[in-house]
Amino acid sequence: MMAAMIRVEPALVVALAPHGEHAVVARFLSADQGLVAAYVQGGRGRKLRPVLQIGNRVALDLVTKTAGQLAFATVHALGTNMAMLHGPAALALVDYLASLAAATLPEGEAQPRLFPLFDALFGGAAAGALAADVGPALVRLELALLAELGTGLDLASCAATGATSDLAYVSPKSRQAVSRGAGLPWAAKLLPLPGFLFGAGDADAAAISDGLALTGHFLGREVLQGSAAAKRSWTARERLITLLMR
Structure with missing residues (x-):
């Protein structure tokens, strides 16, 4: 079988693992190819080390010789992520995003909805x-990720009445929205649904906190548990939220 080469551009560096003395096995996220693992010769060398930093934007020439074999990648720099210039919260955001993608996304499945987020x-x-x-965008990304993984929330109408307006809560059991009137007597058992997700209300600190608590409930229960990578991503999320909500 002849080797096949494809160009992937742009892609995001989301994970790196040393391989031998100079190489790395890197994982990249792109819209068309989704999560891709590839062997990068010289990835730990002086030339490529600055290119292969978590969060950087790159272009890839991927070569696969046989089906199921780890691809070989030639990496070209497109942009350096300068989060280190902006303090601990920016670095924590990069760390969480990368760990989240690497821990949750299936390899080789296109991600046209998630990649732009x-x-x-x-x-x-x-x-x-x-x-x-960052807060509202992160809530929207996590909601989209839950949907992509088959554990999405139904925020179209009230679980109790079918109403499509004044949705204020989410049932932690059914994952469906609940209107303010129907949910008020059981508010202590429901999760607040921030209005900014519907273009209603400001994305202030309280609303962002509610949004992150909402997505965090379902991520923690159904996604970021079990594997070491998932648990590491959950820890990265907790650290990020602490820094964001100071």
Whole structure:
């Protein structure tokens, strides 16, 4: 079988593991190829080490010789993530995003919906975006990820009445929205649903906190548990939220 080469551009560096003295096995996230693992010769060398940093944007020439074999990648720099210039919260955001992608996404499945969300948040970290911008975007990314993994929330109508307006809660059991009137008597057992997800209400600190608590409940229960990688991602998330919500 002849080797096949494809160009992947852009891609995000989300995980690195040393291989031998100079090489690495890297994992990249792109829209068309999804999560891709590849062997990069010289990835720990002086030339490629700055290119292969978590959060960087790159282009890849991927070569696969046989089906099921780890691809070989030639990596070209597109952009350096400068989160290190913007403090601990920006670095924590990069760490969480990368660990989240690497721990949860299946390899080789296109991610046309999720990739732009990851890309925008990596870009926000690189630019030193404020918590008021990062928080709502992170909630939307986590909601989209839950949907992509088959554990999405139904926020279209009230589970009790079918109403499509004044949705204020989410049932932790059914994952469905509940209207304010129907949910008020059981508010202590329901999860607050922030209005900014519907274009209603400001994305202030309290609303962002509610949004992250909402997505965190389902991520922690159904996604970020079990494997060491998933648990590491959950720890990275907790650290990020602590820094964001100071």
